[in-house]
């Protein structure tokens with residue numbers, strides 16, 4: 001047996017993936033982690049579940065042809081790759097007290113505490129990872145943060161695979177991106193920039209590189225996607241940080257060869273910055289990004305250029321001919337070229353072959369992670385010997401061509417409707433007119449209380465749906481169970497004293513999939529889960545054709561719920577941008593065209609809801625921020641079509657119909673104009689985790705319509721106390737005029753249990769009463 005741990009100088013693998021799903025083909029990790037949290041399995045059982053997934057994934061990728069050393073990415077994570085990096089750096093925020101154990105390590109419980117919070121502390125803030133629907137945990141860095149190698153999880157993961165005969169390529173977030181994604185810790189002085197701690201984290205990276213080299217790693221992958229984004233610090237500062245970081249890391253005495261990866265867009269000017277360092281390989285995204293100039297590529301010298309030509313973020317079969325052409329160009333200008341995906345494939349499911357319920361035609365158009373591994377392998381073969389890949393390339397070309405003419409892809413009725421749209425279809429009356437009409441129709445108290453839509457999806461609800469799908473429960477029985485649940489949700493809200501009620505969305509498996517299942521142009525998967533955050537997964541639908549509404553979707557449920565109460569019942573829809581963002585969307589026409597088709601379908605649904613007597617309709621757009629292009633130059637175009645599609649969906653509503661929207665998960669400051677542009681009468685926004693930061697943006701913008709900054713963080717089981725909520729509301733009324741303010745949680749309650757939900761919602765009402773009374777005092 002060769003000594004696998006001996007130092008080596010292998011070339012970068014000709015074919016590899018930038019990352020791979022880590023949740024398991026059947027969401028084994030989700031199940032194990034949740035069982036561990038529930039105390040049903042111990043740490044050893046969790047560890048062996050994790051190892052089983054790691055090994056299965058590595059073996060699968062080898063089977064698919066990624067057999068070279070370091071071709072299999074070591075991208076496993078128990079929760080999040082940024083949290084992993086925080087753990088390796090020991091960057092535990094001071095507010096958590098002493099989380100490191102006696103050996104100075106962050107054990108698995110400490111790790112989960114950062115992710116989920118504890119009785120005293122909110123978890124780390126969560127936000128979107130670049131332009132994806134994946135969320136990472138935001139590091140909190142201050143002048144006081146101490147850095148020490150507090151975890152060797154990545155070394156252990158590597159050693160475990162190696163012991164099983166597979167040399168993987170350990171992955172960790174690179175130092176510059178790590179600090180650029182961090183926020184200043186609570187106590188940090190004004191103007192403190194986490195990037196100023198660069199010198200202090202580098203020694204920990206160096207120590208980690210040493211341990212990886214000692215364990216036998218030939219390559220390590222440092223992920224630097226922040227370099228493809230326009231940062232709010234000068235480019236020259238970013239460049240200096242990169243130069244310094246990689247000067248130190250490449251000078252480490254014992255280290256694996258270093259691949260720096262830059263997924264999610266074009267690296268542009270920073271390519272030269274990396275070219276000037278001594279790293280061994282540089283990955284660039286040439287799927288979403290463009291092929292750099294020959295001169296820029298020549299600057300890479302002896303470094304391997306890892307070409308991300310296969311899209312890691314969407315599921316369409318690769319246009320191998322187009323990729324081959326890009327590779328030719330790259331090869332002509334750069335010395336060594338290897339093939340990979342544009343991003344980690346953690347954003348797409350495992351395997352199309354599992355989706356046997358899809359038509360053969362649709363399946364032939366798709367590539368999930370495993371198919372992408374084969375595509376990458378084919379393209380690497382092409383680079384070595386173009387003739388060897390000819391059959392595969394021709395087949396891909398033919399299949400892609402078949403999409404253009406397939407039934408349902410372009411429908412004359414749908415196209416006629418979008419082509420006939422005029423400016424008037426995108427606008428409602430002036431807000432003052434609507435406000436008066438709504439006041440008259442609704443008579444709401446000051447600081448109206450409401451929730452965001454979903455109530456806990458109990459195991460009874462989920463099992464009823466599963467049994468209905470299997471045919472064990474008739475549609476009639478299922479419908480009755482959902483109605484019972486709606487009744488329970490309505491009476492709970494009545495009892496708690498909420499002003500605007502919801503039906504609780506029990507009938508929806510998912511806020512996008514539910515609509516996808518009821519619209520033409522979509523298909524849904526059975527096993528196509530992708531990680532959203534932690535143990536949470538979603539199953540994006542596939543939007544492959546022209547979209548139309550077959551029949552009313554939500555009306556009967558809303559109508560039933562409204563019949564149970566004299567309070568206004570909110571109709572609940574998912575907006576066009578979110579439907580697109582959380583589906584895998586066709587790539588053969590501009591997103592704006594697809595969004596308008598969805599907008600029109602929703603517009604018809606709103607008209608039907610109004611006709612059924614629903615006076616308030618919420619159109620959720622939690623993903624509005626997520627699709628925002630990373631480069632500032634591309635943002636205006638996106639904001640125009642996304643805002644337009646929402647307006648198209650909602651502008652048919654009568655003046656007296658109150659249109660709500662809901663946004664969550666992100667910093668909104670940058671898109672506040674667009675949020676205003678949606679022209680919704682009421683906007684609820686996530687704010688509890690970030691402790692009401694958003695109200696400052698709203699204030700400085702002069703946001704003039706209704707707004708509900710969330711006062712209950714629903715992402716953790718923690719119950720907010722009455723005083724805590726009172727405090728948040730008191731902050732809000734200082735910045736937002738009370739007549740505009742609404743009281744609501746951050747988001748829907750579907751992931752919560754009833755016990756904590758009831759208690760929390762009760763505290764919201766009590767706090768509202770306190771603040772309302774205070775408002776009356778000030779008026780007197």
Ligand SMILES: [Zn+2]
Pocket residue numbers: 452622662663664746747748
């Ligand atoms: Zn939400």
